[in-house]
Amino acid sequence: MSQVRISRQHWHSLLGELDLARRQRHLLTYRALIERLQLPTPAMQTLTAALEYLAVLDARAEQPLRSSLVISQGASRLPRTGFFACVERLGRFSGPVDGLEAASWHASEVVRVFEYSYPEERSADC
Structure with a gap:
């Protein structure tokens, strides 16, 4: 896969949207996030x-993985399969990416994100 870059402004906006979703305890769809960030x-x-x-x-x-707050619009209400492949590489999840195990892991990760206090990230380097 080619290297895709995100601007510093978009990166900080992404972190802000995820933080807001976390504090409001709700999930975002990929499409809604793309539109809000105007990527x-x-x-x-x-x-x-x-x-x-x-x-x-x-x-x-x-x-906990903040990216778990972003889900597909489809009926599954889960992140895309690439998310599960990514978290498997990170050693956070193993199993079929489209089954009950994935849904159960995702639900518990979302709860962990909602309950976690993240350090301020104003100085994150991109």
């Missing part, structure tokens, strides 16, 4: 890359 094309690839990067940062800091 340029290729928006989905940019958002996916940014969420995977954030997952790596959260895993490294041994924090």
